[in-house]
Amino acid sequence: MGLGALALALTVTASACGTTDTGGSASEDGACEGKIGVMGALSGANSSIVLPSVDGAKLALKQWSEENTDCDIELVEFDTEGDPAKATPVATKMATDDTFLGVIGGAFSGETRATKSIYGDAGLTMISQSATATDLTQEDQSPVFHRVVGYDDVQGAAIAKYLSDVVGAKKVFVIDNSDAYGEPLAAKVSEELGDLVTASDKTQVAQTDFSPTVSKVNSSKPDAIFYGGYIAEAAPLLKQLRDAGIDVPFVGGDGLYGADFGKAAGAAGEGAIITCPCVPIEDGTFAEDFEAETGAAPGAYAAEGFDAMTIFLDAIADGARTREDIEAFVDDYDEQGLTKQLAFDENGDIAVENVVIWAYKVVDGQLVPDQEISLS
Amino acid sequence: MDFNALIDGLGGHTLDGLTRGSIYALVALGYTMVYGVLRLINFAHSEVFMVGTWTVLGVYTVLGADSESAMPMVIFATLTALVAAALASASVALAVERIAYRPLRKKNAPPLIFLITAIGCSLVLVEIFGHVLKVFFGAPFGRAPVNVPSPIQTHTLLTIGDVRITNVQVFIILGAVLMMVALDLFVNRSRLGRGVRAVAQDPDTAALMGVNQDRVIMLVFILGGAMAGVAGLLFTINFDITKFDIGFIIGIKAFTAAVLGGIGNLRGALVGGLLLGIVEVYASAVFSSNWADVTAFIVLVLVLMFRPTGLLGESLGKARA
Structure with a gap:
């Protein structure tokens, strides 16, 4: 009862502040000031998927601030x-602090699902650089949630297309990690592939011994393998497949898109294909600027982080000073960003025709852009 | 459900299960010996195993052993890793006993205090590798999974029917069984082993008979730790990977194996480990891999319903241990 009352009190506070802040401190004098929050896994096993996007956002802010002194x-x-339980207090903190005008994130789908109602009550606009779960916009819409990446159903369809058209696979073995990200993604891939799926297996998070899966793959003799899941399990799985002499193409979703994949998989990782709704930026000065700023080439979702921050900065430059102004500006936004044409539909999604999915290949342990997967 | 998949590949699945179970069994020895002597579940034991895997990574890195290494180097690196991992794990197990458990024993702390201390030690060790060492030394420490070089390359030794037997599987099963036979002989035949059994049976009488109880307890932690270190080597040879929390799942499974076989019973750990490994692999074959745990724990519950002391009973102290 105590916890319930506390949660209720927090929600009430959050929504109260949300409504009062439209005339809040940041806006009254019309001064050009405020805070943008970014929330995600900045430490932990999956931080290599998130940190580059934060650097991208920082770069956008730095460049903009030089021009808007x-x-x-x-x-x-x-x-x-990346933990929903840790994201909830963070969201409450930002929602109740009037000086926050927008949020970049959540980086993962689970934390986004857990927090979007808190931001929704406070009227605080979210632009996610990398939360790709389909239900976030397709089933349970939120007025404040937007994302600059395509969602998993689009990615799943692209993966199926890549497997059938580019790899030319006739028999695909589909594996997933049984969690909220891997299972629906693999289900979408299977659905799109239809008869091309020869067999499948469901594994577990934190599993290291995949010998039963390897036996199943061995007996169904596929000509390609898809894995929906994250780096920590994909690395030992791929190693055991290769050790068993199974050398058919291995394709994974964006859960493997992080610099740590090559490090964890070692030699077995070579040639693996990883798809991602994130775009490699080779034109212009973004890559150079990013490298000069951080000392590393742009990693996972760096350009998406840059784009998300740019939208908020454009809003502020346009004179938006309250959460309401920002939300209205973002909803009507329609500009060419680094990664794609940035405009949101009523669910907060980028139009499917503007979504770009790329296939990356592991070469010498690094993720190298291989080709864009045509969605049409 | 696909029973044909199980029956068609029965030989291969059994071999996979034995490989998986061998590592469970080796780790289970540490739980079972400490329990046999102290009636304590040493939850920090899973991290003793984890330290073993990191030691193997360290030895390979220092020696520069990898998949390209020549045969003499492979043998040298593997033996060095074996000794180093056993020593490192034994040292950590001993340190946990000296720093955490002994002061509690001197004060006659209730069993619950030991239990929470064990969990605390486990978390401390996990965070040392996941956080503290990273702050001082950076990568490869931290929370990301790390690739361990593999001087021993997997290749097929022989094929019987459809069953492919690899060098790594043979190495793991033989290695684990040899270590366990050696430990069993040590406990049952040697003078020090008699001391262990005496303390397990009746600590007070053993003390009256001149057995140094503290020394026996140290010995038990060292032996259990060394076995976990060897398990760490066998694990990295098979999977080429380690992580700060790699011990967690293995630890729970090994503890389960110990209970299944009869905790406190050395041969029970072997039987429980191998059985658990086989059940998991069979369940994965019949259903899908995410059914392994469910099925394994149903088997555990069923066994304990009919044999509450486990398959072979709790008996480190008894002569047949």
Whole structure:
């Protein structure tokens, strides 16, 4: 009862502040100042999927601030370790602090699902750089949630297309990790592939011994394998498949898109294909600027982080000073970003025709852009 | 459900199960010996195993052993890793006993205090590898999975019918069984082993008969730790990977294996480990891999319903242990 009352009190506070802040402190004098929050797994096993996007957002802010010296916009980082339970207090904190005008994130779908009603009650606009679960926009819409990436159903269809058209596979073995990300993604891939799926297996998070899966793959003799899941399990799975002499193409979703995949998989990882709704940026100065700023090439979702921050900065430059202004501006936004044409439909999604899915290949342990997967 | 898949590949699945179970069994020895002597579930034992896997990574890195290494180097690196991992794991197990458990024993702390201390030690060790060492030394420490080089390359030794037997499987099963036979002989035949059995049976009488109880307890932690270190080597040879929390699942499974076989019973750990491994692999074959745990724990519950002391009973102290 105590916890329930506390949660209720927090929600009430959050929504109260949300409504009062439309005339809040950041806006009254019309001064160009405020905070943008970014929340995600800044530490932990999956942080290599998130940190580059935060650097991308920082770069956008730095470049913008050099041109808009009269403004004082701050990017505040919140580490959730990707854990919904840790994301909820972070969301409450930002929602109740009037100085926050927008949120970049959540980086993962689970934490986004757990927090979007908190932000929704406070009227605080979210732009996610990498939360791709389909239900976030397709089933349970939120007025404040937007994302600059395509969702998993689109990615699943692209993966199926890649497997059938590019790999030319006739028999695909589909494996997933039984969790909220891997299972629906693999289900979508299977649905699109139809008869091309020869067999499948469901594994577990934190599993290391995949010998039963390897036996199943061995007996069904596929000409390609798809895995929906994350790095920690994909690395030993791939190693055991290769050790068993199974050398057919291995394709994984964006859960494997992080610099740690090559490190964890070692030699077995070579040639693996990883798809991602994130775009490699080779034109312009973004890659150079990013490298000069962070000392590393743009990693996972770096350009998406840059795009998300740019939308907020454009809103502020346009004179938006309240959460309401920002939300209205973002809803009507329609500009060419680094990664794609950035405009949101009523669910907060990028139009499917503007979504770009890329296939990356592991070469010498690094993720190298291989080709764009045509969605049409 | 696909019973044909199980029956068609029965030989291969059994071999996979034995490989998986061998590692469970080796780790289970540590739980079972400590329980036999102290009636304590040493939850920090899973991290003793984890330290073993990291030691193997360290030895390979220092020696520069990898998949390209020549045969003499492979043998040298593997033996060095074996000794180093056993020593490192034994040292950690001993350190946990000296730092955490002994002071509690001197004060006659209730069993619950030991239990929570064990869980605390486990978390401390996990965070040392996941956080503290990263702060001081950076990668490869931290929370990301790390690739361990593999001087021993997997290749097929022989094929019987459809069953492919690899060098790694033979190495793991033989290695684990040899270690367990050696430990069994040590406990049952040697003078020090008699001391262990005496303390397990009746600590007070053993003390009256001149057995140094503290020394026996140290010995038990060292032996259990060394076995976990060897398990760490066998695990990395098979999977080429380690992680700060790699011990968690293995630890739970090994503890389960110990209970299944009869905790406190050395041969029970072997039987429980192998049985658990085989049940998991069979369940994965019949259903899908995410049914392994459910089925394994149903088997555990069923066994305990009819034999509450496990398959072979709790008996480190008894002569037949």
